[in-house]
Amino acid sequence: MGLVSCVKTKRDQPARPRDLYTSTYFEKMRAYAEREHDEWWILSAKHGLLDPDGDLIEPYEKTLTSASVAKRREWASEAVDQMQEMGVLRGDETLVFHAGKAYYEELLLLLEDFPDADVAIPTEGLAIGERVAWYSDRL
Template structure:
């Protein structure tokens, strides 16, 4: 089973929305979300402010926080808390597919331990990541 983890985005709706809708102002979030909905068994949103969010969870207000705004210790704490939430969701026995940049996946990797994961867009720039998602759809 594959579980997608999609990072939040600085581009957000101006009003409260469910997590899967709040970040749709971002083309990259939209592509990652669509990819997860098509290719993964389930998926979650990684929020700098709220941690792990269920896509269809309660509406949340827009906020202005990125993991790059936090110091190293705060990022480690965030990663540890998200992994705890993943364990509570019983998905750490599954393969985690992380659709996020380095600021988001590094704190997770420190806390994941032996959990199986992949980062399909690791090392890709923004435009290259968009192209990767487009290619996945074209290959169907």
């Protein structure tokens, strides 16, 4: 199951979550997630876990990249609650993060409480340009 982070660049009008984010980086993560995962979700700094085909949402200006550790921990706690509610933490799949460290670091600590939750981060340790290249090489 793919977990794709939101990005700063967005449309200027409401859109379905899959279509709201417009950067090349997001488009590559999305294309990879759609091809490689049966199911994928968006990790939104404002909304937590978003169904890519969910209701229209308004553009927003919020990121975890510059958020304090306390804010990222609070966000991660809410996101894990949403994952449980939406059945993402079934235990029969690997959670594959397509995101920067700000979007998975605190989540990983909370996921330790779910021993059946396997995690993979294929671009871990790569800088943003290297992550874009990683996806480009695989699409």
